[in-house]
Amino acid sequence: MIVLGIETSCDECSAAVVKDGREIMSNVIATQIELHKPYQGVVPELASRLHTEWIEQVVAAAIMQAGIKKEDLDAVAVTNRPGLLGSLLVGVNFGKYFAETLGIPYIGIDHIRAHLYASQIETPLEYPYLGVLVSGGHTVICRVNGYDEVDVLGTTIDDAIGEAFDKVAKFYDLGFPGGVVIDRLSKTGDPNAFLFPGPSLDRKEHPYDMSYSGLKTAVINQKDQFRNGDCPDTPENIAASFQRQAVGILMKRVKLALKDTGLKRVSAGGGVAANSLLRSELKSLEKSGYTVTFPSLKLCTDNGAMIAGLAYKYLLDGKYDTDSLTASARVSAFKKN
Ligand code: KG4
Numbered sequence: 459m460i461v462l463g464i465e466t467s468c469d470e471c472s473a474a475v476v477k478d479g480r481e482i483m484s485n486v487i488a489t490q491i492e493l494h495k496p497y498q499g500v501v502p503e504l505a506s507r508l509h510t511e512w513i514e515q516v517v518a519a520a521i522m523q524a525g526i527k528k529e530d531l532d533a534v535a536v537t538n539r540p541g542l543l544g545s546l547l548v549g550v551n552f553g554k555y556f557a558e559t560l561g562i563p564y565i566g567i568d569h570i571r572a573h574l575y576a577s578q579i580e581t582p583l584e585y586p587y588l589g590v591l592v593s594g595g596h597t598v599i600c601r602v603n604g605y606d607e608v609d610v611l612g613t614t615i616d617d618a619i620g621e622a623f624d625k626v627a628k629f630y631d632l633g634f635p636g637g638v639v640i641d642r643l644s645k646t647g648d649p650n651a652f653l654f655p656g657p658s659l660d661r662k663e664h665p666y667d668m669s670y671s672g673l674k675t676a677v678i679n680q681k682d683q684f685r686n687g688d689c690p691d692t693p694e695n696i697a698a699s700f701q702r703q704a705v706g707i708l709m710k711r712v713k714l715a716l717k718d719t720g721l722k723r724v725s726a727g728g729g730v731a732a733n734s735l736l737r738s739e740l741k742s743l744e745k746s747g748y749t750v751t752f753p754s755l756k757l758c759t760d761n762g763a764m765i766a767g768l769a770y771k772y773l774l775d776g777k778y779d780t781d782s783l784t785a786s787a788r789v790s791a792f793k794k795n
Pocket residue numbers: 468573592593594595596619620621623624635636637638641728729730731732733734758759760
């Protein structure tokens with residue numbers, strides 16, 4: 459089964475062709491990063507306008523690079539939730555129209571579930587496993603029981619981890635997107651130059667919940683209070699010290715959740731899963747007998763392949779959408795009850 463996957467939930471305009479859920483025949487990602495750079499953040503109206511201008515060519519390129527004709531497609535999958543509403547609508551409307559003109563089924567895919575599924579395309583992992591979803595919009599620790607069955611154990615109670623990376627980078631004018639720049643600067647910085655604090659959440663009520671707004675405030679407004687001796691106040695040292703604590707907050711909860719659930723497998727996904735420190739910290743869990751997977755870098759950030767890959771599972775189970783398919787900016791399933 460050959461599926462076209464379309465992803466336009468934020469600032470990447472992406473389309474991919476995936477065969478039988480595993481073979482990525484093409485994965486075109488037209489990033490808008492340069493065009494949002496002057497604003498140091500994604501401007502929603504600009505994003506949707508660019509998706510409208512680009513989508514047709516991006517889909518055509520994905521089909522061409524896959525070496526197929528559009529008539530060879532068996533289904534179309536499109537991210538329809540959550541994300542920027544205007545951007546999602548461009549993908550959903552295009553995907554529906556494209557599938558309808560070809561007379562093939564289409565399906566709306568949840569962006570968060572797709573990030574959690576992405577590693578499965580390259581490295582299948584047996585269910586259940588501990589899912590660690592870390593992106594610009596979400597920070598979720600969950601028990602993944604199946605491709606469509608996720609129990610949320612903990613979430614951020616304020617900023618998402620990627621949002622904290624982006625806001626710190628924006629404040630210090632380090633560059634955009636913040637996560638990538640901070641990761642790069644950290645490599646030559648001292649992670650102990652600033653001893654930034656972690657959140658003190660009630661352990662009984664919030665054992666796996668996280669908070670990033672306190673860390674962000676400390677880095678932005680109270681940096682000097684946390685300076686370690688006379689360590690130099692450089693962008694590299696700020697970046698490395700922030701990154702150490704941002705990843706530390708997450709890893710502490712991941713380890714606790716693994717211990718409490720008894721799960722032996724872990725998989726991460728989302729843009730922040732591209733972070734080099736997080737990848738090495740997760741990988742080091744293997745020394746304690748855990749199996750750890752994460753997507754290759756291209757499948758961490760937003761991409762059409764993860765949408766087509768997850769859609770294959772739904773399509774195998776006979777789950778399609780109808781004309782009533784629409785876009786939703788938010789989903790409630792990824793909030794803890
Ligand atoms: O998954 P994604 O492409 O979009 C959302 O669904 O949010 O994630 C984007 C986020 C941004 O906050 C970006 O700064 C962060 O992922 N990111 C990183 C790295 N690469 C991207 N954060 C830390 N380290 C990285 N290497």
